[in-house]
Amino acid sequence: MEWMLTPLDILSVVPRWYVGACFGTVFFIYYLRDAVKLPTIACAPGKFRQFLEDNVPILKEKFWPTLWCFESRAQTVLASLLRSQLLPEILYRREILRLSDGGQVALDWLEDGCAPKSPIVIILPGLTGASQADYVKTLVRAANKLGLRVVVFNNRGLGGISLKTPRTYCAANCEDLSAVIHHVQTLNPNVPLAATGISMGGLILGNYLAAEELAARKKFAAAMVISVPWNVFKGSESIEKPFLNLMLNRHLCEGLCKLIEGAEELGIDVPWDMNEIRKSRTIREFDANFTVKQFGFKDVFDYYSQATLHNKLHKIAVPLLCLNAADDPFQPLDAIPVEAANNSKNIAMVITARGGHIGFLEGIMPAYQTETQYMSRLFSQYFSAVFREETGFFNLLDKAD
Numbered sequence: 001m002e003w004m005l006t007p008l009d010i011l012s013v014v015p016r017w018y019v020g021a022c023f024g025t026v027f028f029i030y031y032l033r034d035a036v037k038l039p040t041i042a043c044a045p046g047k048f049r050q051f052l053e054d055n056v057p058i059l060k061e062k063f064w065p066t067l068w069c070f071e072s073r074a075q076t077v078l079a080s081l082l083r084s085q086l087l088p089e090i091l092y093r094r095e096i097l098r099l100s101d102g103g104q105v106a107l108d109w110l111e112d113g114c115a116p117k118s119p120i121v122i123i124l125p126g127l128t129g130a131s132q133a134d135y136v137k138t139l140v141r142a143a144n145k146l147g148l149r150v151v152v153f154n155n156r157g158l159g160g161i162s163l164k165t166p167r168t169y170c171a172a173n174c175e176d177l178s179a180v181i182h183h184v185q186t187l188n189p190n191v192p193l194a195a196t197g198i199s200m201g202g203l204i205l206g207n208y209l210a211a212e213e214l215a216a217r218k219k220f221a222a223a224m225v226i227s228v229p230w231n232v233f234k235g236s237e238s239i240e241k242p243f244l245n246l247m248l249n250r251h252l253c254e255g256l257c258k259l260i261e262g263a264e265e266l267g268i269d270v271p272w273d274m275n276e277i278r279k280s281r282t283i284r285e286f287d288a289n290f291t292v293k294q295f296g297f298k299d300v301f302d303y304y305s306q307a308t309l310h311n312k313l314h315k316i317a318v319p320l321l322c323l324n325a326a327d328d329p330f331q332p333l334d335a336i337p338v339e340a341a342n343n344s345k346n347i348a349m350v351i352t353a354r355g356g357h358i359g360f361l362e363g364i365m366p367a368y369q370t371e372t373q374y375m376s377r378l379f380s381q382y383f384s385a386v387f388r389e390e391t392g393f394f395n396l397l398d399k400a401d
């Protein structure tokens with residue numbers, strides 16, 4: 001039996017370049033077959049769908065995730081790292097909005113080069129994000145290039161300002177967002193408004209739109225949400241899976257703890273025990289130990305039941321474009337309410353095969369093209385069409401489908 005060759009023997013006699021080329025080819029075929037795909041679009045036939053098909057050409061293109069980094073967690077982390085390295089800080093005009101309960105939020109405006117009456121896009125960042133978060137800067141720059149004014153709504157305690165009261169924010173409470181919208185509208189009567197929420201920001205925005213139903217259409221021309229964890233239950237289950245997901249989870253949980261850590265030193269009479277809360281290892285534990293108590297929910301189940309968006313799509317009346325990746329670690333594909341969107345005439349769900357959570361890194365060398373990333377191209381094509389007169393978007397809105 002000595003003459004039998006093992007696979008290793010064979011490998012040792014064929015040239016290395018040949019082995020490399022074989023592996024490379026197999027990998028490349030896998031990439032082309034499994035990773036590069038046309039996005040799925042779920043939206044009932046009607047005026048909104050037609051509008052998107054006519055005006056948002058990116059929806060007809062394949063999404064080419066970065067060849068050497070298309071695994072979901074890699075997309076999620078690398079996209080964030082690259083964008084935060086490459087995008088310079090944005091110089092906003094800061095406005096502090098005092099809230100009726102004594103709290104405050106920072107509103108960061110970018111209006112450079114925009115007409116004084118040009119439309120405004122309100123941007124809601126993710127869980128612990130603020131106006132200098134990488135994905136926020138990406139979208140803000142895209143909007144600015146279109147001549148749209150932007151205001152980033154930083155949640156309480158974020159964006160470099162401190163808490164004034166023990167209250168923070170949560171996905172099932174839209175009171176602060178309502179106050180911000182009211183303020184922006186009062187300052188800018190007769191100016192068209194739009195909004196974009198990313199991840200947790202998308203949950204808050206979606207919950208607001210669902211709660212306001214038809215009334216929201218008087219306020220917003222159109223809206224967009226990116227990487228929203230539609231089904232909060234399935235999202236938090238998914239993000240508790242070891243090891244990589246759990247690591248992302250812990251990272252976010254640390255951010256949440258940091259947010260409330262300084263409150264005591266500011267002389268705020270806090271009703272919580274920071275030492276207990278600091279032991280939280282996941283967002284769910286943080287929510288159980290903090291959010292639930294602070295906002296008066298019975299338990300985490302009660303909170304997540306009110307925060308979840310997957311069963312509220314039928315209540316949303318504003319034209320809403322949604323972008324999710326099928327491999328988002330925060331939202332498994334089977335939890336995305338594709339069917340509800342497919343039955344809706346004003347909600348369009350765009351799902352790319354890859355992209356992770358707020359990743360959507362494209363191209364061989366994504367480093368050189370952060371501003372032309374998939375996320376911002378979709379955002380730009382959509383909102384430029386919404387606000388371009390020739391597309392007739394506003395007429396489309398008036399004659400409700």
Ligand SMILES: *[C@@H]1O[C@H](CO)[C@@H](O)[C@H](O)[C@H]1NC(C)=O
Nearest residue numbers: 040041042043338339342343
């Ligand atoms: C949406 O519904 C249509 C039928 O109206 C169906 O052909 C299509 O496959 C559905 N798309 C998705 C993404 O579910």
Ligand SMILES: *[C@@H]1O[C@H](CO)[C@@H](O)[C@H](O)[C@H]1NC(C)=O
Nearest residue numbers: 276278279280281285288289
């Ligand atoms: C609070 O957090 C701890 C970990 O620090 C966890 O063991 C506990 O279950 C949490 N409380 C609740 C009510 O879930």
